Amino acid sequence: MTDTTFDTTTVTMTAEEMVALTKEHTFFSWSAQGAVNPIPMTRAKGVYFWDANGKRYFDLNSQLMCVNIGYGDERVIRAIQQQAETLAYAGPSMATQVRAELGRELASVTPDGLKKFFFVLGGAEANENAIRMARAVTGRQKIIARYRSYHGATAGAITLTGDQRRWANEPGIPGVIHIFDPYKYRSPLYREGDSDEVFVRKCLDQVEEVLMYEGPHTVAAIFIEPVTGTNGIIVPPDGYLQGLREICDRYGILLICDEVMTGLGRTGAWFAVDHWKVVPDIMTMAKGLTSAYLPLGAVAINRRVADYFENNVFYGGLTYSAHPMCLAAAVANLRVLKEDDLVGNSRRMGKVMGELLEDLKAEHPSVGDVRHIGLFGCIELVKNRKTKEPIAPYTGGGPEMTKLVAFLKEKGVYAFTWRNLLHTNPPLCVTEAELREVFEIINEALAIADEAVRD
Ligand SMILES: Cc1ncc(COP(=O)(O)O)c(C=O)c1O
Numbered sequence: 001m002t003d004t005t006f007d008t009t010t011v012t013m014t015a016e017e018m019v020a021l022t023k024e025h026t027f028f029s030w031s032a033q034g035a036v037n038p039i040p041m042t043r044a045k046g047v048y049f050w051d052a053n054g055k056r057y058f059d060l061n062s063q064l065m066c067v068n069i070g071y072g073d074e075r076v077i078r079a080i081q082q083q084a085e086t087l088a089y090a091g092p093s094m095a096t097q098v099r100a101e102l103g104r105e106l107a108s109v110t111p112d113g114l115k116k117f118f119f120v121l122g123g124a125e126a127n128e129n130a131i132r133m134a135r136a137v138t139g140r141q142k143i144i145a146r147y148r149s150y151h152g153a154t155a156g157a158i159t160l161t162g163d164q165r166r167w168a169n170e171p172g173i174p175g176v177i178h179i180f181d182p183y184k185y186r187s188p189l190y191r192e193g194d195s196d197e198v199f200v201r202k203c204l205d206q207v208e209e210v211l212m213y214e215g216p217h218t219v220a221a222i223f224i225e226p227v228t229g230t231n232g233i234i235v236p237p238d239g240y241l242q243g244l245r246e247i248c249d250r251y252g253i254l255l256i257c258d259e260v261m262t263g264l265g266r267t268g269a270w271f272a273v274d275h276w277k278v279v280p281d282i283m284t285m286a287k288g289l290t291s292a293y294l295p296l297g298a299v300a301i302n303r304r305v306a307d308y309f310e311n312n313v314f315y316g317g318l319t320y321s322a323h324p325m326c327l328a329a330a331v332a333n334l335r336v337l338k339e340d341d342l343v344g345n346s347r348r349m350g351k352v353m354g355e356l357l358e359d360l361k362a363e364h365p366s367v368g369d370v371r372h373i374g375l376f377g378c379i380e381l382v383k384n385r386k387t388k389e390p391i392a393p394y395t396g397g398g399p400e401m402t403k404l405v406a407f408l409k410e411k412g413v414y415a416f417t418w419r420n421l422l423h424t425n426p427p428l429c430v431t432e433a434e435l436r437e438v439f440e441i442i443n444e445a446l447a448i449a450d451e452a453v454r455d
Pocket of ligand 1: 064121122123124125127150151152153225229230258259260261286287
């Protein structure tokens with residue numbers, strides 16, 4: 001027998017070869033294939049990654065807001081290796097020690113009442129199964145979601161999605177209705193000087209109005225990102241989530257919170273709903289659950305949902321549900337989050353990042369608004385602060401944003417921009433010095449946006 005190792009990590013290709021071969025045979029998400037220009041990424045540690053030319057990048061977006069603990073943590077790597085050596089796979093109908101442990105570990109951080117989990121492979125699948133569960137439990141079909149939202153790219157999840165990623169996928173699944181968001185900066189419901197209480201009341205009245213026309217007895221769930229992610233870090237004013245909870249209770253509607261991006265410390269709490277002490281009926285998560293060391297999502301369910309499925313068959317399943325290696329990554333990831341107090345660090349560094357964002361707003365006329373909670377932040381860029389004309393259209397693009405990203409990349413900062421938004425979502429292990437250094441570069445970069453400002 002020959003001694004063969006299948007090593008894909010020793011870099012044997014040049015950057016150009018890596019990109020050319022990747023583009024020739026593999027297909028990229030959300031892109032016209034001819035337009036993609038990927039970074040040939042080779043290794044990563046902490047808050048940094050390197051390309052095939054040895055250039056270092058600060059990861060200001062934790063890839064897709066998912067590498068929560070940072071890159072290359074030996075504790076997670078070792079857990080994955082050990083699980084692979086012992087039991088790389090067990091079918092979804094098996095009980096395993098790692099499955100038992102993850103259930104217990106996850107239950108130690110989820111809100112009271114959400115202590116049972118269905119394990120899937122990512123955010124979209126988690127949301128897909130949340131829809132399925134809500135419909136089965138309530139016997140109702142309609143789902144109310146919001147316009148400024150993203151919930152994933154599978155059939156149901158992309159129908160829930162309110163943003164333009166839905167358009168090309170329509171018509172989606174039947175029975176999904178969209179409502180407006182508590183987006184103070186642009187909401188026509190908000191009047192300059194209104195208190196949060198007044199604004200929240202107007203938002204909730206609008207929800208009630210939609211329910212009246214739809215028939216609340218036909219609505220299975222209200223499905224929301226508790227803090228909106230890619231659509232602009234919309235932090236709900238105090239009272240909004242509590243109000244939605246109350247409306248749902250009144251009509252027997254399930255409240256489903258998609259914590260795929262906000263969960264596991266991103267907002268400075270274990271889950272975003274914890275900030276307002278609201279407990280949804282179903283809560284979905286993925287990304288930070290393993291910090292993306294391996295793919296995993298979960299649907300957390302309350303007693304009402306769990307009880308229903310005690311005697312009613314759940315008509316759903318996946319070959320890789322509760323995959324031992326992914327679960328091992330999650331157990332280790334949760335322990336790292338706890339051991340290193342990364343949720344606390346997210347809260348503390350979030351405060352620093354919030355101040356840095358507010359400083360940018362004070363200094364740059366192109367900054368219309370900044371929004372942040374924990375290490376979840378974004379800068380909304382405008383051509384004119386009074387009219388709030390966005391620097392790039394709703395459908396994305398625009399020369400200023402392209403130049404801005406190119407500048408940041410050149411300076412070794414990997415950032416996520418979309419439409420007129422520049423996101424700031426670093427790994428939760430970031431230090432104050434690292435934050436200050438990267439914000440210096442953002443400060444320089446915003447001169448590009450300022451040039452587009454006009455009266
Ligand atoms: C809030 C939210 N929900 C769901 C998803 C979909 O997750 P996945 O890409 O793992 O399917 C995402 C992904 O960005 C997300 O941000």
